[in-house]
Amino acid sequence: MIALVPMIASTVVAxxxxxxxxxxxxxxxRSGVLNLGIEGMMLIGAVAGFAAARASGSDSxxxxxxxxxxxxxxxxxxxxxxxxxxxxxxxxxxxTLFGVGLSAFVGHxxxxxxxxxxxxITIPGLSAIPLLGDLLFxxxxxxxxxxxxxxxxxxxxxxxxxxLTLRAIGESPGVAHAIGxxxxxxxxxxxxxxxxxxxxxxxxxxxxxxxxxVEGMSAGKGWIALxxxxxxxxxxxxxxxxxxxxGGVTQFQLFAQGFGLPVPTEFLSMLPYAATIVVLVIIxxxxxxxxxxxxxxxxxxxxxxx
Amino acid sequence: xxxxERRPTPSTVMSYVxxxxxxxxxxxxxxxxxxxxxxxxxxxxxLFFVKPVSTSYGIGELLLKTTPLLLCGVGLxxxxxxNVWNIGAEGQLTMGAIxxxxxxxxxxxxxxxxxxxxxxxxxxxGGMAWAAIPAFLRTxxxxxxxxxxxxxxxxxxxxxxxxxxxxxxxxxxxNYPQSQGFGDAETMAALISGTRVTxxxxxALGLALVAWIFSQKTFAGFRMQVAGLAPAAAAYAGFSERxxxxxxxxLCGAAAxxxxxxxxxxxxxxxxxxxxxxxxxxxIIVAWIGRLHPxxxxxxxxxxxxxxxxxESAQMGMGLPSAITGLFQGLLxxxxxxxxxxxNFRLKRVETAAAKPAAxxxxxxxxx
Numbered sequence: 068m069i070a071l072v073p074m075i076a077s078t079v080v081a082x083x084x085x086x087x088x089x090x091x092x093x094x095x096x097r098s099g100v101l102n103l104g105i106e107g108m109m110l111i112g113a114v115a116g117f118a119a120a121r122a123s124g125s126d127s128x129x130x131x132x133x134x135x136x137x138x139x140x141x142x143x144x145x146x147x148x149x150x151x152x153x154x155x156x157x158x159x160x161x162x163t164l165f166g167v168g169l170s171a172f173v174g175h176x177x178x179x180x181x182x183x184x185x186x187x188i189t190i191p192g193l194s195a196i197p198l199l200g201d202l203l204f205x206x207x208x209x210x211x212x213x214x215x216x217x218x219x220x221x222x223x224x225x226x227x228x229x230x231l232t233l234r235a236i237g238e239s240p241g242v243a244h245a246i247g248x249x250x251x252x253x254x255x256x257x258x259x260x261x262x263x264x265x266x267x268x269x270x271x272x273x274x275x276x277x278x279x280x281v282e283g284m285s286a287g288k289g290w291i292a293l294x295x296x297x298x299x300x301x302x303x304x305x306x307x308x309x310x311x312x313x314g315g316v317t318q319f320q321l322f323a324q325g326f327g328l329p330v331p332t333e334f335l336s337m338l339p340y341a342a343t344i345v346v347l348v349i350i351x352x353x354x355x356x357x358x359x360x361x362x363x364x365x366x367x368x369x370x371x372x373x
Numbered sequence: 374x375x376x377x378e379r380r381p382t383p384s385t386v387m388s389y390v391x392x393x394x395x396x397x398x399x400x401x402x403x404x405x406x407x408x409x410x411x412x413x414x415x416x417x418x419x420l421f422f423v424k425p426v427s428t429s430y431g432i433g434e435l436l437l438k439t440t441p442l443l444l445c446g447v448g449l450x451x452x453x454x455x456n457v458w459n460i461g462a463e464g465q466l467t468m469g470a471i472x473x474x475x476x477x478x479x480x481x482x483x484x485x486x487x488x489x490x491x492x493x494x495x496x497x498x499g500g501m502a503w504a505a506i507p508a509f510l511r512t513x514x515x516x517x518x519x520x521x522x523x524x525x526x527x528x529x530x531x532x533x534x535x536x537x538x539x540x541x542x543x544x545x546x547x548n549y550p551q552s553q554g555f556g557d558a559e560t561m562a563a564l565i566s567g568t569r570v571t572x573x574x575x576x577a578l579g580l581a582l583v584a585w586i587f588s589q590k591t592f593a594g595f596r597m598q599v600a601g602l603a604p605a606a607a608a609y610a611g612f613s614e615r616x617x618x619x620x621x622x623x624l625c626g627a628a629a630x631x632x633x634x635x636x637x638x639x640x641x642x643x644x645x646x647x648x649x650x651x652x653x654x655x656x657i658i659v660a661w662i663g664r665l666h667p668x669x670x671x672x673x674x675x676x677x678x679x680x681x682x683x684x685e686s687a688q689m690g691m692g693l694p695s696a697i698t699g700l701f702q703g704l705l706x707x708x709x710x711x712x713x714x715x716x717n718f719r720l721k722r723v724e725t726a727a728a729k730p731a732a733x734x735x736x737x738x739x740x741x
Contacts, residue, residue, distance in 0.1 A: 103519070107703075143707065147707065147710055147711060151710075151711055151714045152714075153710040153711070153713065153714070154710070156458055156519070157661065157706075157710060158707075158710055160460060160657055160706075161658075161703060161706040161707050161710060162703075164654060164655075164657070164658065164699070164702055164703045164706060165700070165702075165703025165704065165706070165707060166703070167699055167703070168696060168697075168698070168699025168700040168701070168702055168703045169699075169700050169703065171694070171696030171699055171700075172694055172696040172697055172699070172700045175694035175696055282696070286527070287523070287524070287527050290520060290523050290524070293520060294520050294524075297517070297520075331535050331538075331539060333531040333532070333534050333535035333538070334531070334535065336531050337527070337528050337531050337532075340524040340525075340527045340528050340531075341524070341528060343520065343524050344510070344516075344520075344521055344524050344525075347510075347516045347517065347520060347521065348510055348514045348516050351514055351515045351516045351517065352514045352515065352516075354515050357515070
């Protein structure tokens, strides 16, 4: 049991960036917009957060800069898909390619530089509880904030008036527009929210998990976050459960290596990617699951004037 | 005042002009970027776009890098036209390289004339097999091919990494993660002496031609175009969606696999951990620049190849990071998507009482 504690703790840390990115994308997709650019926004967030944290010496500044960079990139996506009605799949791919290129370009001087790792916070009393303290109260602030984000997103999508409007827009933008709902403004805000969370997710990689800047360091996590949204059938609670499962899968390889499992490391590293495929197959196998849960207008352009 | 107005029918002219607008915008951005970095923009432009192709060796390099981009781009364009979003050409390329490279290693130093044809065949089959996975999962389990093809990119790269670190590592390679060098009969000779360009470019151009005939003149090609342009009409006409998905993915897998084996049997000459600087991803942009048309893709591939060469040249000549290539690639696709607005819309002058016809800048700028 004691041996499981570090495993669970590292799973939580591995899952946290996925939670940020996937919860943001959940909101974006619930508004009917498919943004495939998470990977690009994460990388930009990672490099911006790293650079800002190094320059300022403050992790909060780093995360704020990462969120701002993610928003900036998401605005390009928003302008193209929402105003110019470009194909969302193509534009999302462009965003990822652009983010990969831009982050490598901006960050070429930062590779290999050190940065102070965001420290875990100790909560007086709670952290000292045997076992439970190690299990629940030994994380950095971003882990707790990710839980808060989940609660917030869940409340927003199910209880708040704006959240219900957002969902209506995702199902039927034409009807929502006809009854006077601001389709474009809502979608813009959703896209920006997704940009901010993806940026934070990226900064979590470069400030907590690694902590340093490496070109292309997100290594497909943005795409896994996209798969998690499908896996969670666009529901925040399931998305978070999925993220923890995936965090576990990514950590499993480290422990398997530790235990000396006679499997080449490359095969263990394949696990998260293979698991993504398996999970998608399980969820998509029944077309009804997708039909009933996927926002009806997902990926379709809508413009009030045309 | 200018306003956007929907055209009655999409403009064919604009669909050809739009890549030029995008390229021009990319150049302007490049000019500003070089200036901002404190480099002389004229010198930078010369280093980036002219110097790499100012010698016959340089032209050879241009065609060499065009080969994988063109092969993957043609394959992707066929799929995109049919609404099949295969974005994992990079993985299919890697698998082609592994399969073909495996055959090359099996032949060793043999000078059998069978070696090269079998390697090419294995490369093609390797790419096809890798593309068959998303085709099967999409047609059988309704699984989104975007995510599956992308995940398979990472998996294929790990397979390659395992092979060159483990079973296929050159025992005399001083522990470098690479295989033995291929024998002479297992390496593609230069097509033109004094350059490194191989027969691969001929295969690629041939494939572009075949793809053009396929999409324009055959019923299967027609079905795929209808499926892309009007899915409902295709379904009503009884065109099988499954068959389109299979054809699109297998053709692209074959082309990308061929690109992979042409790379490792050509300029690289062995299997190693890194065999492509993202050709399979850049080919997505190539397909778009080429208007998803096999002949247009040739121009797209040449342009993208020049961006790769320019990035290397700028790195050597000015100390700019070669990542600038990726930046230009991304910008180009953004500009292209934006410029495509004018295929379906046009600017129209609207006379209003208050506004004078003065400010064309705002909408035009917004559209660029």
